[in-house]
Amino acid sequence: xxxxxxxxxxxxxxxxxxxxxxxxxxxxxxxxxxxxxxxxxxxxxxxxxxxxxxxxxxxxxxxxxxxxxxxxxxxxxxxxxxxxxxxxxxxxxxxxxxxxxxxxxxxxxxxxxxxxxxxxxxxxxxxxxxxxxxxxxxxxxxxxxxxxxxxxxxxxxxxxxxx
Amino acid sequence: xxxxxxxxxxxxxxxxxxxxxxxxxxxxxxxxxxxxxxxxxxxxxxxxxxxxxxxxxxxxxxxxxxxxxxxxxxxxxxxxxxxxxxxxxxxxxxxxxxxxxxxxxxxxxxxxxxxxxxxxxxxxxxxxxxxxxxxxxxxxxxx
Numbered sequence: 001x002x003x004x005x006x007x008x009x010x011x012x013x014x015x016x017x018x019x020x021x022x023x024x025x026x027x028x029x030x031x032x033x034x035x036x037x038x039x040x041x042x043x044x045x046x047x048x049x050x051x052x053x054x055x056x057x058x059x060x061x062x063x064x065x066x067x068x069x070x071x072x073x074x075x076x077x078x079x080x081x082x083x084x085x086x087x088x089x090x091x092x093x094x095x096x097x098x099x100x101x102x103x104x105x106x107x108x109x110x111x112x113x114x115x116x117x118x119x120x121x122x123x124x125x126x127x128x129x130x131x132x133x134x135x136x137x138x139x140x141x142x143x144x145x146x147x148x149x150x151x152x153x154x155x156x157x158x159x160x161x162x163x
Numbered sequence: 164x165x166x167x168x169x170x171x172x173x174x175x176x177x178x179x180x181x182x183x184x185x186x187x188x189x190x191x192x193x194x195x196x197x198x199x200x201x202x203x204x205x206x207x208x209x210x211x212x213x214x215x216x217x218x219x220x221x222x223x224x225x226x227x228x229x230x231x232x233x234x235x236x237x238x239x240x241x242x243x244x245x246x247x248x249x250x251x252x253x254x255x256x257x258x259x260x261x262x263x264x265x266x267x268x269x270x271x272x273x274x275x276x277x278x279x280x281x282x283x284x285x286x287x288x289x290x291x292x293x294x295x296x297x298x299x300x301x302x303x304x305x306x
Contacts, residue, residue: 010230027267028289031232040288042268044233046275048287061235100232117230118266134230135239 007119010134014122017129022113022160023121031101032065034115035089036072037156043068060096066143069101074145080127082108083146090127091143092136099139100130106154113157123158213249217256220246225266234272243273251277258300261293271296 001009003025008015032043041048045055045064053068066076069089080090082104090112092100102112102124111125117134124130127141155161224242228234237243246253254277260270267289274296275281282299283292300306 006226006229027264030268040290042289044235044268047234047268047271047289047292059235059238061233097236098233099236115232117228117232118268119229135227136231136236 003119007116007122010119011116011130013131014124014129018111018125019129020123020159021120022123022157023115025119027118029115030117031115032068034113034121035069035101035103062091062093062096062098062143065091065098065101066145069145073147075147077144077146080104080141080144082110085149086146087149088144088146090141091145092130092139093142094136094139097139099136100133102127102130102141103157105157106149110158113154121157121160213252214256217246217249217253220249221256221260225269228266228269231269234269237269237272246273247276253277255300255305258296258306261296262306267293 004021007021007025028042029039030042030044033039033041043049045061049055050068050071053071054064056064069091074089077088080088082088087106088104090102090104091098092102100114102114104110104112105123111123112127113121113123114130115121116130131140133139220242224237224240224246227240227242228237231237246257254274257270257274257277261267261274271283271289271292275283280299282295286292286295297306
């Protein structure tokens with residue numbers, strides 16, 4: 001199976017949704033690192049986790065990720081709708097277990113950017129494009145967060161190119 | 164090559180910690196360390212039924228975990244627990260998986276669960292953590 005076939009097998013809703021692959025696969029960073037374009041980090045308790053951010057006692061770790069994103073300037077908000085001047089995140093979870101985070105692109109119709117596990121970066125129009133997924137069949141967008149948009153180019157997220 | 168578990172006196176533990184060149188290491192080792200035995204003394208573990216079982220489980224788990232952004236969630240897959248059930252005999256095989264990019268965070272998590280000895284602790288990147296584990300493994304003939 002090719003890596004692209006792997007991607008569509010992991011996210012069966014993706015192929016029916018408007019999307020664009022924007023990178024080659026890599027296990028060097030995950031979706032959490034992608035929020036800050038930290039392309040050499042895999043943010044996860046037990047792998048790499050900043051000091052000062054709480055670590056989970058057990059399986060439920062969603063609040064720890066919320067705390068991490070708070071440390072990056074995000075605050076919880078109520079909806080995923082685009083707000084000019086804001087950068088939003090959508091945290092996917094199964095109950096209180098974190099699964100994924102997607103970051104919103106600039107513009108009301110621009111959609112979202114995600115790093116899919118150890119596979120590709122992709123741009124997807126709908127949050128539901130990554131639900132269900134692999135062994136996390138019940139993970140859905142559960143928490144939304146936002147911070148002021150720093151205003152830098154999002155070419156890497158939109159097309160995979162540095163512009 | 165085969166592996167066996169042995170208890171270590173404190174002076175040997177100090178030796179192995181020194182071998183990390185200042186990298187983070189636990190102050191107390193709570194599990195025995197692996198000792199690689201001479202291949203002439205025992206059958207080659209790479210041909211063992213356990214190795215074949217490990218390879219099948221690792222391939223299955225790696226495929227299932229491709230879309231996971233959190234390797235903690237891989238523990239929901241039955242193959243994860245079955246690899247852990249193989250015990251420390253799986254450590255050299257997991258180290259072998261670390262040599263190729265693809266699913267290194269998953270192998271790092273399994274290694275970190277199988278032993279409290281953590282050569283990759285404190286490393287910032289997946290590549291650096293994998294290299295720390297591999298240096299540890301090579302220094303002991305386990306890779």
